[in-house]
Amino acid sequence: MLEGVESGIPATADNEKIYGGVATAERPGGTQPKLCIRHVSKSFKSVNGSAYVLEDINLEIREGEFVCIVGPSGCGKTTLLNIVAGLEKADSGEVWSNGHKVNGAGTDRVVIFQEAALFPWLNVVKNVEFGLKLKGINAKQRRETAIQYLKMVHLSKFQKAHIHELSGGMKQRVAIARALAMNPEMLLMDEPFSALDAQTRWILHFELQNIWLKTKKTIMFVTHNIREAVCLADRIVMLSTTPGRVKKEFQIELPRPRDDNDINVAEYSTKIMKELKSEITKVMQCEMDADSCVECDIKCTSVIPEKIDMGGGI
Amino acid sequence: MRNVAKRVVFFLMLIGVWELVYLCGIWPEYVLPSPVSVGKTLVGGFQNRTLLIGIGISMKRIAIGYGISIGIGIFLGIVIARFRILEDTLGALISGLQTLPTICWLPLALLWFGLNDRAIIFLVIMGAVLSIAIATDSGVKNVPSLYIRAAKTMGAKGWRLYLEVIIPAALPHIIIGMKQGWSFAWRSLMAGELLIVCLGLGHLMMIGRELNDMSQVIAVMIVIIIIGIVVDRLFFVKVEKRIRERWGLTKS
Ligand SMILES: Nc1ncnc2c1ncn2[C@@H]1O[C@H](COP(=O)(O)OP(=O)(O)OP(=O)(O)O)[C@@H](O)[C@H]1O
Numbered sequence: 001m002l003e004g005v006e007s008g009i010p011a012t013a014d015n016e017k018i019y020g021g022v023a024t025a026e027r028p029g030g031t032q033p034k035l036c037i038r039h040v041s042k043s044f045k046s047v048n049g050s051a052y053v054l055e056d057i058n059l060e061i062r063e064g065e066f067v068c069i070v071g072p073s074g075c076g077k078t079t080l081l082n083i084v085a086g087l088e089k090a091d092s093g094e095v096w097s098n099g100h101k102v103n104g105a106g107t108d109r110v111v112i113f114q115e116a117a118l119f120p121w122l123n124v125v126k127n128v129e130f131g132l133k134l135k136g137i138n139a140k141q142r143r144e145t146a147i148q149y150l151k152m153v154h155l156s157k158f159q160k161a162h163i164h165e166l167s168g169g170m171k172q173r174v175a176i177a178r179a180l181a182m183n184p185e186m187l188l189m190d191e192p193f194s195a196l197d198a199q200t201r202w203i204l205h206f207e208l209q210n211i212w213l214k215t216k217k218t219i220m221f222v223t224h225n226i227r228e229a230v231c232l233a234d235r236i237v238m239l240s241t242t243p244g245r246v247k248k249e250f251q252i253e254l255p256r257p258r259d260d261n262d263i264n265v266a267e268y269s270t271k272i273m274k275e276l277k278s279e280i281t282k283v284m285q286c287e288m289d290a291d292s293c294v295e296c297d298i299k300c301t302s303v304i305p306e307k308i309d310m311g312g313g314i
Numbered sequence: 315m316r317n318v319a320k321r322v323v324f325f326l327m328l329i330g331v332w333e334l335v336y337l338c339g340i341w342p343e344y345v346l347p348s349p350v351s352v353g354k355t356l357v358g359g360f361q362n363r364t365l366l367i368g369i370g371i372s373m374k375r376i377a378i379g380y381g382i383s384i385g386i387g388i389f390l391g392i393v394i395a396r397f398r399i400l401e402d403t404l405g406a407l408i409s410g411l412q413t414l415p416t417i418c419w420l421p422l423a424l425l426w427f428g429l430n431d432r433a434i435i436f437l438v439i440m441g442a443v444l445s446i447a448i449a450t451d452s453g454v455k456n457v458p459s460l461y462i463r464a465a466k467t468m469g470a471k472g473w474r475l476y477l478e479v480i481i482p483a484a485l486p487h488i489i490i491g492m493k494q495g496w497s498f499a500w501r502s503l504m505a506g507e508l509l510i511v512c513l514g515l516g517h518l519m520m521i522g523r524e525l526n527d528m529s530q531v532i533a534v535m536i537v538i539i540i541i542g543i544v545v546d547r548l549f550f551v552k553v554e555k556r557i558r559e560r561w562g563l564t565k566s
């Protein structure tokens with residue numbers, strides 16, 4: 001009944017290559033990955049030294065692929081997405097987007113944040129036009145493009161509305177239109193629907209899938225909601241926690257558009273959830289009784305002297 | 315509506331008491347004129363256009379001075395927020411100067427510019443510019459980083475990032491500084507016009523004093539108060555409310 005093939009291969013360098021080979025065979029034309037994350041490590045300075053948040057992340061995303069990144073809270077999903085976006089710098093390793101090395105933010109990778117991040121001093125259509133204006137596109141043309149994408153998210157009626165007059169779901173749709181209007185190579189989405197209620201999220205899952213089917217954008221979508229990931233993704237990448245590593249990958253091969261409440265989606269979610277549980281338990285232990293659980297403490301802070309080069313092999 | 319009614323009744327009563335005290339005849343006309351003669355002076359001043367010209371000249375001065383303050387103030391605020399070294403030096407200087415009453419700039423203005431318009435405009439600028447600079451500095455520092463990150467991924471950088479994102483995002487702070495700056499500017503304009511005799515509303519008051527025409531003095535005072543109220547209540551309070559609402563800062 002379940003068509004999906006689970007490929008629970010730990011992401012050591014070798015296995016990843018095998019995996020990459022499988023992936024390219026599946027989709028002809030995807031010889032060069034759209035996004036290439038190579039040996040990315042990142043640590044943050046904390047009171048007790050510098051704790052690794054991401055350690056040797058390797059990931060490839062093919063053109064037109066919809067990849068969801070899941071993992072327990074605090075495992076570094078947002079950090080990874082920010083590094084890909086160029087909003088944060090990795091300590092070591094590199095990110096290649098469309099054959100170019102990522103070195104700062106760029107309009108080929110537009111981010112959609114958890115809060116819509118729309119500009120309240122502009123109305124809806126001017127928000128959508130924002131990036132086009134910066135690109136130097138003339139007023140008439142950018143208005144046309146903006147309306148076109150507002151239509152895609154079914155909000156063209158609200159083009160003159162002010163941001164504070166929109167609901168949370170509408171704001172996120174405007175943010176999606178604003179990102180799509182830039183015609184980026186990739187969309188990077190960081191839990192864009194997590195602040196919304198279940199019904200709105202359900203609608204937006206449909207809309208996003210339809211948009212994706214229409215535009216064939218490459219999407220990297222961070223979420224902690226497994227069901228959301230199963231509903232949306234071609235492939236789910238699960239990160240482990242402290243330090244964040246690619247723990248497992250799952251190929252989801254259900255017909256689209258998928259429904260959150262579909263039995264197959266539910267079954268898949270349960271299966272992946274089981275995998276995640278062990279990670280979550282680990283986090284819970286760390287966060288809840290970090291004071292009492294000494295053994296866990298050692299594991300979870302994973303304080304590494306800065307001199308040791310963890311990003312080796314580059 | 316009830317508030318308006320309360321106020322109208324209050325002011326009518328105030329005028330009534332004033333008229334009563336006047337009728338008692340304790341003070342001579344040149345110390346306490348009747349409300350009626352003040353009213354006549356007001357109407358007469360508008361009819362022979364002396365008051366209108368006075369208002370026009372004062373408003374022109376404040377428009378120039380205040381306009382320049384907005385430009386300089388926002389620029390200073392941004393560079394202070396942007397460069398750490400300027401924050402520690404120029405920022406400290408500006409906070410220090412802020413404690414200095416604007417009228418203390420008068421001697422300096424007289425020596426630099428002489429007894430003329432430019433000295434008055436200088437006073438107006440000194441009155442408003444510091445408040446606007448300080449407010450802009452704190453506004454820029456408080457811009458949600460989310461806006462900046464979103465703008466960056468859409469290709470905003472350099473001065474366009476400031477023009478299109480940071481300044482508008484800081485507007486709720488900047489408008490507070492502009493409001494405060496306005497009231498300082500208005501005060502220093504009047505101080506300047508009273509002391510540097512060259513037309514304007516302040517000058518009209520001084521003429522009233524020289525002619526022992528108390529009703530003219532009071533009439534001009536009323537005009538000054540009304541302009542102050544109109545700009546503060548009808549303009550700034552409204553604009554500030556509108557901005558806070560749009561920027562989603564009002565609690566509903
Ligand atoms: N600027 C920072 N300074 C110090 N530590 C940070 C910083 N940003 C993130 N961290 C730490 O890095 C870890 C990963 O953070 P990140 O936001 O990437 O997690 P996440 O997977 O997105 O979590 P969530 O699902 O809750 O959003 C956290 O433990 C967090 O405390």
Ligand SMILES: [Mg+2]
Binds near residue numbers: 077078
């Ligand atoms: Mg996050």
